[in-house]
Amino acid sequence: MAVNKNSNGYTFLFSIVMVVVVGAALAITSQSLKPLQTKNDADKKRIDILGAIQVKATRENAAQMFEQYVVERVAINYNGDVLNSKTGAIDATDKNDPFNVDIQKEYRADVKKIVKESGKNQEEMAARLSAAPVSFPLFKCNKDGEILYVIPVVGTGLWGPIWGYVALKDDKQTIYGAKFDHKTETPGLGAEIKEYFFQEKFENKTLNTSSETVFSVVKGGAPTNEHSVDGITGGTVTSKGVDEMINRTLKVYIKYFESVNNQRAQR
Amino acid sequence: MSEVQEAIVEKKSEPLFSKKNRKLISDPLNDSNPITVQVLGICSALAITVQVQQAVIMSLSVLFVLIGGNIIISLMRNGIPDRIRIIVQLVIVAALVIIVNEVLKAFLPDISEKLSVFVGLIITNCIIMGRLEAFALANKPGPSFLDAIGNGLGYAWILLAVSIVREIFGSGAISFPGMGQVKFLPEGWFIGNGGFYENNNMMILPPMALVVVGVIIWIQRSRNTKLIESH
Numbered sequence A: 001m002a003v004n005k006n007s008n009g010y011t012f013l014f015s016i017v018m019v020v021v022v023g024a025a026l027a028i029t030s031q032s033l034k035p036l037q038t039k040n041d042a043d044k045k046r047i048d049i050l051g052a053i054q055v056k057a058t059r060e061n062a063a064q065m066f067e068q069y070v071v072e073r074v075a076i077n078y079n080g081d082v083l084n085s086k087t088g089a090i091d092a093t094d095k096n097d098p099f100n101v102d103i104q105k106e107y108r109a110d111v112k113k114i115v116k117e118s119g120k121n122q123e124e125m126a127a128r129l130s131a132a133p134v135s136f137p138l139f140k141c142n143k144d145g146e147i148l149y150v151i152p153v154v155g156t157g158l159w160g161p162i163w164g165y166v167a168l169k170d171d172k173q174t175i176y177g178a179k180f181d182h183k184t185e186t187p188g189l190g191a192e193i194k195e196y197f198f199q200e201k202f203e204n205k206t207l208n209t210s211s212e213t214v215f216s217v218v219k220g221g222a223p224t225n226e227h228s229v230d231g232i233t234g235g236t237v238t239s240k241g242v243d244e245m246i247n248r249t250l251k252v253y254i255k256y257f258e259s260v261n262n263q264r265a266q267r
Numbered sequence B: 001m002s003e004v005q006e007a008i009v010e011k012k013s014e015p016l017f018s019k020k021n022r023k024l025i026s027d028p029l030n031d032s033n034p035i036t037v038q039v040l041g042i043c044s045a046l047a048i049t050v051q052v053q054q055a056v057i058m059s060l061s062v063l064f065v066l067i068g069g070n071i072i073i074s075l076m077r078n079g080i081p082d083r084i085r086i087i088v089q090l091v092i093v094a095a096l097v098i099i100v101n102e103v104l105k106a107f108l109p110d111i112s113e114k115l116s117v118f119v120g121l122i123i124t125n126c127i128i129m130g131r132l133e134a135f136a137l138a139n140k141p142g143p144s145f146l147d148a149i150g151n152g153l154g155y156a157w158i159l160l161a162v163s164i165v166r167e168i169f170g171s172g173a174i175s176f177p178g179m180g181q182v183k184f185l186p187e188g189w190f191i192g193n194g195g196f197y198e199n200n201n202m203m204i205l206p207p208m209a210l211v212v213v214g215v216i217i218w219i220q221r222s223r224n225t226k227l228i229e230s231h
Helices: A008-052 A062-069 A103-118 A122-131 A190-194 A196-202 A236-266 B002-012 B019-029 B042-047 B052-076 B082-107 B109-123 B126-134 B141-171 B206-223
Strands: A070-076 A082-086 A136-143 A146-156 A161-168 A175-182 A216-218 A228-230 B173-176 B180-183
Touching (some): A008 A161, A062 A136, A103 A122, A103 A161, A146 A236, A175 A190, A175 A196, A190 A196, B052 B173, B082 B126, B141 B206
């Protein structure tokens, strides 16, 4: 049977069949691999959280190590009020579990736009953020008897998203450790936030809880004090992004820590 | 799949590794190198040659997609309507890249993380479309498979050469997949630690990749006189 390959009918038929076949192949691949991918993402998150308190976990033992070290998972809102709190094993399907809160998704959906539009206007940003459907997870860890608080942070670097975890000591002011990661920062420049030499600088610095600027990442080479660290030379925009995300996020948790302290004092 | 096709090719016509077919592999390494002679795929050669390990992972991914794309297009070559052939090629390449990415995410999450942005770059890599259009559409799967390997390797060695130069002079280190970055210069040599040496930051920036590729083209042309055009 001779088919005219240049006829419109054949071209349409060919496209339709191709799209259906390719679409089906992609859908099957995506659906069949999804459980594995979700598990990998959750394990990666556990490894990162444990990394902030300087516990090295692997993909194999991440779940078990996480249960061993993380004693409580709390979610708070922008005003520092507790939304809910969980202990014990993580149920991957439980949307209320603070572990399952996807702060990167929330950042993309609401926070990013608010931060960009309000600029330096702190009041506007605070008002809009408190109205937005955003929650802030907090992981309370017990590392060899020492209580540590791990706070996830999300922000924007030069080319794309940056994120990380900041661990505070029991005094809720001193930084125990920090871990940062990025998606597409410039290798050798902004991408260096991923390296330990940069993260190490945060250790044992303190938060300036009485000031508007809780913590700062200063321009490479500028003098630093107990409330600031040196940024990355040549990675100015990424360093600024780290500065912005830490400041914006930690303020929320300071409110929460204060309210916890007040409740204790009243009792 | 490819093995079956090769077997058929062997029976029907010349052997797979005939002299003509061997040239399909050796030519792209030198005489018709995709980057230095055809000047295709330059974009990714600039973007991801800062570290050797990225160049290796990118080369392997391109090699895989090139082989898959070449074989599939070659099998379909008699059925593809001429007027929409570019779209068909694009769909096949994009689908392959997405499948590769999904599989890596599920089974090799650590490698997938390193690859992240480069996956998108593979789809836009001109070498792949170039080979599909110029070779796979007109040839049987066997030769197309060899052509893909040749061009993939031709792309890979340039990427490796450029990334080795850039990483040594830009970061004072060499990195291999799975090993991380190995810094071989003593810390005390660096100016920051009171020494005399400083990494050349320019090497990390994209323009230097172009300069290094230019130097490679220069060396290649001075040795391979076939490439010099007569004016």
